[in-house]
Amino acid sequence: MTASLPMYDTARTGAANDRLWQLIRNGYGAGPEALDRHSDPHVTWEDPGLVLSQTCGLPFRTGLHSRVHLVGTPDYGVEGCPPGYYRxxxxxxxxxxxxxxxxxxxxxxxxxxxxxxxxxxxxxxxxxxxxxxxxxxxxxxxxxxxxxxxxxxxxxxxxxxxxxxxxxxxxxxxxxxxxxxxxxxxxxPTPGLPFITALGRDPTPLFTAIKTAIAALAPADRATLLLKDIVQIPAAAYLDEPLPPPETPCTAKKCTP
CATH class of the missing domain: 3.40.190.10 (Periplasmic binding protein-like II)
Known part of the structure; x- marks a missing residue:
């Protein structure tokens, strides 16, 4: 089993993310003891042993959506955005x-x-x-x-x-x-960075465990992570967003002045 929270994991937020994961793991009743901070997230997201990770909306809609379960979307209370959305x-x-x-x-x-x-x-x-x-x-x-x-x-x-x-x-x-x-x-605003799990797992208990964990976090940890709640945004809202234009792969000479 593997789990990661790579999208907003920094030197300042790392310890709070560890405590969040322990609360999620305890509530869910399964998962690795520690978050994976070493593997390429694009590989981890498709690991059949994935318990929980956070991905980006663009990889999700360009194919990942059919290979994982959407668990829910964290709400960071971004000004001018609906719950769970960001800009x-x-x-x-x-x-x-x-x-x-x-x-x-x-x-x-x-x-x-x-x-x-x-x-x-x-x-x-x-x-x-x-x-x-x-x-x-x-x-x-x-x-x-x-x-x-x-x-x-x-x-x-x-x-x-x-x-x-x-x-x-x-x-x-x-x-x-x-x-x-x-x-x-x-x-x-567009839908925020969603939590995902492997296709072999029921996302509903994970959603409940995350919601309970966020509520149980110490106020200082919630403030550090800027985390308010978890909400449900349908996959269709992610898939409806436009794709960026195709690119010719850049060379160092072309892309670097």
């Missing part, structure tokens, strides 16, 4: 004179991962739905994490980044790079 904040350097996203046509986007809803699909949907007439496809610097994307913008290695609103709050609380950045605009 991306498009951040730029505080000193950048450009005041509208339209002025960033031709700019370079720092992107955590091409498989990310918040870091990639959300900003591309914002451009398409707003009729901006351009895309950042082919003009990205892939950084491996939202924090690294924020740092790339802060340091001038990229012009802007789309940052998950929950991660942005964590960055604001803990990272000096946030002081060099400002939010240019925010995308519309």
């Amino acid at each position: 991306s904040h498009i951040v730029v350097r505080a000193t950048d004179p450009r005041q509208s996203l339209a002025e960033f046509d031709g700019a370079q986007l720092a992107r955590n991962d091409r498989r990310s809803q918040s870091g990639w699909a959300a900003i591309e949907a914002h451009l398409a739905e707003g009729g901006f007439g351009f895309s950042f496809a082919g003009r990205t610097r892939d950084t491996g994490s939202h924090l690294n994307a924020a740092r790339a913008v802060s340091e001038g290695a990229a012009d802007l980044a789309a940052i998950d609103a929950v991660t942005w709050r964590l960055i604001q609380h803990n990272e000096a790079a946030a002081l060099d950045l400002r939010v240019l605009v925010s995308t519309r």
Whole structure:
């Protein structure tokens, strides 16, 4: 059996996530003693022994939805969003004179991962739905994490980044790079990062165990994790979101200035 909570697991939140997992495990009555922090989450998500993990909306709707059970969606109380929903904040350097996203046509986007809803699909949907007439496809610097994307913008290695609103709050609380950045605009709300389990498991007892565990968390841990509750969002709400444009795989020369 395996379990992981990789999406908002940082040096600051790790201990609180461990305590959350112990409460979930005790309530559910099964699962590994410790969270897996070493395996590639994209592999873990499809492990037949998966008890619980948290994935991203884009991998979920591009195929994972048919190979796992949706358990529920954590609610982080993101401002301006329904329970369980979140959005991306498009951040730029505080000193950048450009005041509208339209002025960033031709700019370079720092992107955590091409498989990310918040870091990639959300900003591309914002451009398409707003009729901006351009895309950042082919003009990205892939950084491996939202924090690294924020740092790339802060340091001038990229012009802007789309940052998950929950991660942005964590960055604001803990990272000096946030002081060099400002939010240019925010995308519309989309379903948040869902909890999943293997197809061989009934998701209902897990939902109950998670809900009970969140309520039992110490207030300090809930504050650290920014966690309010777990809600049920239908899989269809994830699948209805648009996919980002296809990309030609980037070379280092093409994608890195």
